[in-house]
Amino acid sequence: MTLEPLTMTCQEVDELAGAFALGALPAGEHEAVEEHLASCRRSDHMELRHLSETAALLPLLVPAAEPPANLGARIVAAALAERAAPSAGAAAEAVSAIVPFRARRPTAFPLALAAAVALVAIGLGAWGIAQRSALLAAREQEQRQSTVLALIGSSGTVLQTPGSATVPTALLVEPKAGGAAYLVQSWPPLDASRTYQAWYIAQGAQPVSAGVFSGSSGQLQAVQLAAPAQAAQAFAVTIEPAGGSAQPTSQPLFVRALTPG
Amino acid sequence: MTAERSDEELLRAIAAQDVTALEALYARYGGLAFSLALRVTGNREMAEEVVQEAFLSAWRRGSTYEPGRGSARAWLLGVVHHRAIDLVRARISRGPTVVLDDIGELPGGGDPWPEVRQKLDRETIRGALVSLPDEQRRCIELAYFGGYSYPEIAEQLDVPLGTIKSRLRLGLQRMRSLLADETAPEARAT
Numbered sequence: 409m410t411l412e413p414l415t416m417t418c419q420e421v422d423e424l425a426g427a428f429a430l431g432a433l434p435a436g437e438h439e440a441v442e443e444h445l446a447s448c449r450r451s452d453h454m455e456l457r458h459l460s461e462t463a464a465l466l467p468l469l470v471p472a473a474e475p476p477a478n479l480g481a482r483i484v485a486a487a488l489a490e491r492a493a494p495s496a497g498a499a500a501e502a503v504s505a506i507v508p509f510r511a512r513r514p515t516a517f518p519l520a521l522a523a524a525v526a527l528v529a530i531g532l533g534a535w536g537i538a539q540r541s542a543l544l545a546a547r548e549q550e551q552r553q554s555t556v557l558a559l560i561g562s563s564g565t566v567l568q569t570p571g572s573a574t575v576p577t578a579l580l581v582e583p584k585a586g587g588a589a590y591l592v593q594s595w596p597p598l599d600a601s602r603t604y605q606a607w608y609i610a611q612g613a614q615p616v617s618a619g620v621f622s623g624s625s626g627q628l629q630a631v632q633l634a635a636p637a638q639a640a641q642a643f644a645v646t647i648e649p650a651g652g653s654a655q656p657t658s659q660p661l662f663v664r665a666l667t668p669g
Numbered sequence: 670m671t672a673e674r675s676d677e678e679l680l681r682a683i684a685a686q687d688v689t690a691l692e693a694l695y696a697r698y699g700g701l702a703f704s705l706a707l708r709v710t711g712n713r714e715m716a717e718e719v720v721q722e723a724f725l726s727a728w729r730r731g732s733t734y735e736p737g738r739g740s741a742r743a744w745l746l747g748v749v750h751h752r753a754i755d756l757v758r759a760r761i762s763r764g765p766t767v768v769l770d771d772i773g774e775l776p777g778g779g780d781p782w783p784e785v786r787q788k789l790d791r792e793t794i795r796g797a798l799v800s801l802p803d804e805q806r807r808c809i810e811l812a813y814f815g816g817y818s819y820p821e822i823a824e825q826l827d828v829p830l831g832t833i834k835s836r837l838r839l840g841l842q843r844m845r846s847l848l849a850d851e852t853a854p855e856a857r858a859t
């Protein structure tokens with residue numbers, strides 16, 4: 409059984425101005441006021457808007473509480489995950505497909521060799537959301553996010569890389585436990601003749617490859633990279649010929665300092 | 670150092686899926702939002718959930734914010750508050766309802782609300798709230814910090830619904846008027 413939506417007069421809305429501003433309307437009435445505000449042509453209901461501004465000062469009176477240090481990074485990761493959510497009807501894919509990492513010349517890169525090299529496609533497979541109920545879709549989205557969030561949540565450091573004309577923002581995650589780093593990205597795939605290649609850069613030394621990887625066709629993926637050496641000060645990604653290069657041969661898509669902030 | 674973007678500019682950028690704007694908005698309001706959510710729910714996990722969902726809501730629905738209808742700050746904190754209230758009403762879990770005796774440091778560190786802080790310090794806001802008639806103040810606290818709806822407050826206090834509606838409205842009107850006096854320098858300079 410569904411209830412008929414309430415309709416309110418301007419006077420009724422004004423009488424509820426304080427309760428609305430304070431979030432004290434029961435379900436149904438709040439929506440009815442919002443609906444009225446969205447469509448009312450007789451009044452601008454300035455009192456209600458003013459009282460809402462006054463109510464928005466009240467949070468300054470609550471005792472201070474420190475949010476978890478990684479909450480901001482989790483929110484950014486979840487937002488990126490939503491942006492990367494696959495379009496409806498895309499082909500179904502495995503949740504945690506492990507794709508072999510294409511290590512380039514491993515003998516030349518002991519760090520890269522030491523790292524377990526694998527491309528981990530996190531659970532952002534296209535699930536045919538459109539065909540499912542909204543509830544199911546929401547639950548799936550939550551699952552996809554939580555897989556990424558588990559990685560972020562376990563991390564010691566999460567750095568956001570700058571977006572560019574070629575690639576959107578990504579997250580570089582260095583887990584607390586050390587070892588491999590992860591680049592959480594949803595970058596466009598490149599044609600078969602080219603590859604993305606990640607680099608660690610230290611002052612006075614040549615860039616060191618962190619690994620090569622392909623794009624992710626709009627899905628969020630965590631690419632496992634070599635752990636950064638102690639001296640590494642910056643992280644960069646270039647586009648290189650397939651298989652990768654010994655040293656960068658093109659301008660970096662971005663350079664990100666390896667310090668938080 | 671580049672000029673900081675206003676709250677409104679940040680919300681517009683967020684609506685255009687600028688993740689750096691989302692970060693900046695969180696840096697500005699994350700602590701305050703978390704403190705508010707924790708105060709209403711009394712539960713850290715719930716508060717985290719509330720804050721995350723509120724900021725993601727800005728990410729998804731930032732474009733629905735209309736500057737003509739109020740500040741971005743009021744919009745964002747309103748989303749946080751509503752989500753916190755939804756949770757406490759659904760799960761019957763609430764934070765303590767006493768509020769004014771326990772004001773600690775400004776929530777969250779970071780950069781909370783500089784333009785408001787310039788005009789109104791918390792003692793002024795607190796002063797405006799405590800100067801209200803007791804019954805108005807009590808109703809505002811139960812509603813805003815306790816998450817009770819006005820019919821619930823009416824039942825708790827055993828007074829008519831209309832009385833509670835009036836107390837909430839008149840109390841906020843009086844607070845607004847007191848704070849407007851505080852922020853009008855000319856009014857006191859002459």
